Amino acid sequence: MKKILIAYRLHPEGLKDLEGKYEIVLPQEKSYFTKEEVTSIIHDFEVFVPNFSFYTDKNIIDKATKLELISNYGVGYNNIDVNYATEKGITVTNIPNSTREPTAEFAFALLLAAGRRIGYYDRKLRTPKGVSWGVYAECGLPVYGKTLGIIGMGRIGQSLARRAVASGMNIIYHNRNRLDTSIEQTYNAHYVSFDELLCTADYISLNAPSTPETYHLIGEKEFNKMKPTAVFINTARGNMVNEKALAKALKNEQIWAAALDVFENEPHILPELLELDNVVLAPHAATKTMEDRIAMSIEMAQNIVGFYEGTFAISRVN
Amino acid sequence: MKKILIAYRLHPEGLKDLEGKYEIVLPQEKSYFTKEEVTSIIHDFEVFVPNFSFYTDKNIIDKATKLELISNYGVGYNNIDVNYATEKGITVTNIPNSTREPTAEFAFALLLAAGRRIGYYDRKLRTPKGVSWGVYAECGLPVYGKTLGIIGMGRIGQSLARRAVASGMNIIYHNRNRLDTSIEQTYNAHYVSFDELLCTADYISLNAPSTPETYHLIGEKEFNKMKPTAVFINTARGNMVNEKALAKALKNEQIWAAALDVFENEPHILPELLELDNVVLAPHAATKTMEDRIAMSIEMAQNIVGFYEGTFAISRVN
Numbered sequence: 200m201k202k203i204l205i206a207y208r209l210h211p212e213g214l215k216d217l218e219g220k221y222e223i224v225l226p227q228e229k230s231y232f233t234k235e236e237v238t239s240i241i242h243d244f245e246v247f248v249p250n251f252s253f254y255t256d257k258n259i260i261d262k263a264t265k266l267e268l269i270s271n272y273g274v275g276y277n278n279i280d281v282n283y284a285t286e287k288g289i290t291v292t293n294i295p296n297s298t299r300e301p302t303a304e305f306a307f308a309l310l311l312a313a314g315r316r317i318g319y320y321d322r323k324l325r326t327p328k329g330v331s332w333g334v335y336a337e338c339g340l341p342v343y344g345k346t347l348g349i350i351g352m353g354r355i356g357q358s359l360a361r362r363a364v365a366s367g368m369n370i371i372y373h374n375r376n377r378l379d380t381s382i383e384q385t386y387n388a389h390y391v392s393f394d395e396l397l398c399t400a401d402y403i404s405l406n407a408p409s410t411p412e413t414y415h416l417i418g419e420k421e422f423n424k425m426k427p428t429a430v431f432i433n434t435a436r437g438n439m440v441n442e443k444a445l446a447k448a449l450k451n452e453q454i455w456a457a458a459l460d461v462f463e464n465e466p467h468i469l470p471e472l473l474e475l476d477n478v479v480l481a482p483h484a485a486t487k488t489m490e491d492r493i494a495m496s497i498e499m500a501q502n503i504v505g506f507y508e509g510t511f512a513i514s515r516v517n
Numbered sequence: 518m519k520k521i522l523i524a525y526r527l528h529p530e531g532l533k534d535l536e537g538k539y540e541i542v543l544p545q546e547k548s549y550f551t552k553e554e555v556t557s558i559i560h561d562f563e564v565f566v567p568n569f570s571f572y573t574d575k576n577i578i579d580k581a582t583k584l585e586l587i588s589n590y591g592v593g594y595n596n597i598d599v600n601y602a603t604e605k606g607i608t609v610t611n612i613p614n615s616t617r618e619p620t621a622e623f624a625f626a627l628l629l630a631a632g633r634r635i636g637y638y639d640r641k642l643r644t645p646k647g648v649s650w651g652v653y654a655e656c657g658l659p660v661y662g663k664t665l666g667i668i669g670m671g672r673i674g675q676s677l678a679r680r681a682v683a684s685g686m687n688i689i690y691h692n693r694n695r696l697d698t699s700i701e702q703t704y705n706a707h708y709v710s711f712d713e714l715l716c717t718a719d720y721i722s723l724n725a726p727s728t729p730e731t732y733h734l735i736g737e738k739e740f741n742k743m744k745p746t747a748v749f750i751n752t753a754r755g756n757m758v759n760e761k762a763l764a765k766a767l768k769n770e771q772i773w774a775a776a777l778d779v780f781e782n783e784p785h786i787l788p789e790l791l792e793l794d795n796v797v798l799a800p801h802a803a804t805k806t807m808e809d810r811i812a813m814s815i816e817m818a819q820n821i822v823g824f825y826e827g828t829f830a831i832s833r834v835n
Contacts, residue, residue: 207652230651300661300685307684308633308660311626315806318639320799321630325640325791330800332784333548334525334810341806342626343618365683366625367618466650473643481638482648488633488659492652 201507204241206232206250207272210489213496216504216511221246238262246503248272252465255279260287270502271516272495274298274355275436277409281517291516292502295354297494298486303358305485306434309458310347310363310402313430315339316456318479340401340428340455343367348400350416351407351435352378352388359404360386371396374407397424402432409436417441422448429454434485437462446471449478460485519825520583522559524550524568525590528807531814534822534829539564556580564821566590570783573597578605588820589834590813592616592673593754595727599835609834610820613672615812616804621676623803624752627776628665628681628720631748633657634774636797658719658746658773661685666718668734669725669753670696670706677722678704689714692725715742720750727754735759740766747772752803755780764789767796778803 203217205225217223224244226232234253241247241263248270249255255269260283269284269291276293284291312318316339323330331337347363349356352372360370370388372378373396383390396403403425407413417431418441425431431454433440442463448454450471458479462468465483472478486495498514505511521535523543535541542562544550552571559565559581566588567573573587578601587602587609594611602609630636634657641648649655665681667674670690678688688706690696695708714721721743725731735749736759743749749772751758760781766772768789776797780786783801790796804813816832823829 210653230653301659304629304660304684305633308626308629308635311622312630312635312639315623315626316802317626317630317797317799318636320802321636321797322640322643324786324798324800329784332800335528335807336548337800338805338807338810339802341619341808342622362680362684366622366680466647468642479635479639480642481635482642482650482655484634484638484657487656489653489656490659492656 201245201267202243203246203248203270203503204232204237204244205248205272206237207248209248209272209496210493213493214500216497216500221503234259241266246270248499249278251278253278257283260284260289263289268292268503268506270499270506272499274302275409276516277436277438285517290506292499292506292513293516294495294498294502295514297491297498299354299358301488301491302355302434302485303362305460305481306355306359306404306406306432307362307366309434309460309479309481310404310430310432311342312479313432313456313458313477314342314345314402318458319476323476340430342402345369345401346371346399348372348391348396348403349388350393350396350403350405353406353408355434356404356406357382357386359406360388368402371400394424397421398426401426401428402430404432405435405439407435407439409439413439415439415441417445419444419447422453425454427453427455431457432459433457434460437465442469442472446475449475452477519563519585520561521564521566521588521821522550522555522562523566523590524555525566527566527590527814528811531811532818534815534818539821552577559584564588566817567596569596571596575601578602578607581607586610586821586824588817588824590817592620593727594834595754595756603835608824610817610824610831611834612813612816612820613832615809615816617672617676619806619809620673620752620803621680623778623799624673624677624722624724624750625680625684627752627778627797627799628722628748628750629660630797631750631774631776631795632660632663632720636776637794640794658748660720663687663719664689664717666690666709666714666721667706668711668714668721668723671724671726673752674722674724675700675704677724678706686720689718712742715739716744719744719746720748722750723753723757725753725757727757731757733757733759735763737762737765740771743772745771745773749775750777751775752778755783760787760790764793767793770795 208226349372352374456477460481501511502513505513526544667690670692774795778799819829820831823831
């Protein structure tokens with residue numbers, strides 16, 4: 200019986216496909232295993248479901264002498280040294296289906312919250328000073344009729360575009376590869392250069408994967424190109440944005456607002472950001488509903504079953 | 518030259534259609550006229566653009582001996598004694614076009630913020646205690662795949678439905694009159710009784726007009742019928758909801774969350790609501806962007822020009 204090490208205490212509801220056929224070890228008394236704990240026991244396992252709070256690096260992989268499969272509990276896999284896993288003949292899978300709609304939903308929720316100042320109003324109304332109810336006081340920015348620039352027009356980007364189009368937005372996008380005309384037509388989406396997107400979009404959403412090439416993709420130079428009324432949304436990965444440059448752009452009102460679900464050093468958030476009124480902050484919660492988290496477990500478990508038994512299609516990363 | 522009394526200091530950008538053809542009086546040094554100020558000078562005006570912070574009642578209308586038109590700066594007109602205006606031969610107009618998309622947009626922003634806990638996360642992350650970043654901690658509720666019950670399926674309700682459908686929601690609605698099949702099909706919307714809507718919807722949005730019949734439409738009895746996971750959104754008018762019953766339902770977790778843009782005694786908000794974590798609060802901001810507020814002025818001004826010159830279609834209330 201293959202042995203699976205799961206670094207999170209995942210709900211049994213999402214692991215039913217593995218029951219009776221695999222031996223599962225997961226944390227019993229706390230919510231996740233530390234890097235040290237994983238490192239000390241991984242030699243015994245064929246399958247590993249890694250954590251997002253530490254990097255599954257060469258050191259861990261070297262210890263994992265029996266490892267055949269890393270089944271990631273996430274769509275992004277910047278928490279794994281995939282190249283080294285490949286070198287060692289270890290398959291890596293991820294979960295693009297169950298994460299697609301919740302993440303696009305959360306990105307759009309953040310977009311609306313930042314533009315229409317939902318977070319700001321909700322916070323300020325609870326303070327003694329409150330908010331002005333005057334006709335023009337403390338206005339937000341419209342979303343309807345505005346242009347959304349999507350950086351990374353994969354599944355999540357397209358699901359976001361679907362919502363945005365129905366909300367009256369125009370879509371421009373930048374991607375490693377231009378999409379098929381039929382997909383572009385679905386969203387009436389226009390392919391533009393990275394620079395043109397930065398210069399012309401009213402709302403800019405980051406939906407690309409985190410790779411060495413996209414590290415600090417958005418920094419001071421990029422914020423300088425954005426409109427003073429631009430709203431920047433990040434539900435991808437924190438390390439794709441220079442967080443200090445972002446805080447500066449927000450503080451100096453070089454851009455109008457931001458909404459962030461991800462940060463460079465999670466769960467740490469740059470203290471400057473916590474002080475700013477023109478940012479909406481969330482704790483990496485794009486897929487944070489019980490239903491979605493269980494659906495993610497099911498997809499993750501089915502990648503394992505599919506890998507060994509061929510009964511489910513699996514999403515390979517390498 | 519007809520004289521227009523505008524109770525708000527509206528931006529000149531939105532009043533261009535009136536320039537040179539009408540004499541306009543509006544507040545110069547503050548943002549609006551009080552009821553007393555309006556009452557003391559209204560006898561001199563043919564047109565009145567009323568305020569939302571006081572009721573344009575019999576007393577004001579009786580003083581307005583020259584009045585021919587009340588051109589409301591809003592789509593709801595519960596700030597005007599329309600029946601008495603009708604009796605006196607005074608036309609009342611409102612602005613359904615410029616308010617439609619911004620209000621639906623804001624309702625959907627609130628819906629997403631309440632379900633996915635955007636307001637909660639943003640507030641809590643800024644406190645010393647913060648928020649847990651754990652897999653299942655402080656989860657929100659999904660929107661995708663859930664049922665939205667719309668009470669009042671007019672223009673705003675339909676614009677909300679368009680957004681919700683693209684976001685993966687199923688639509689049920691209740692309305693004074695059932696809509697044409699073609700409209701129902703556009704949103705795959707199902708007409709249900711008021712009771713069925715309350716009992717079965719995951720998200721409930723109030724988008725009906727405030728009338729004597731809809732006063733306290735939603736109270737203790739109605740909250741009791743809702744699911745414990747229900748999310749209630751009000752962007753219509755505060756007096757349609759028993760605010761004390763709502764605060765109680767939220768406090769006792771009879772319903773899961775609410776998002777409110779309107780209140781029974783604006784700008785006063787029930788102190789209990791300000792203490793609750795499962796509510797998102799906004800200061801009657803559904804149309805609160807400069808662009809939208811100016812578009813509303815233009816529509817309001819064109820109602821006046823249309824009334825006197827026939828050059829614009831006007832939206833009559835009586």
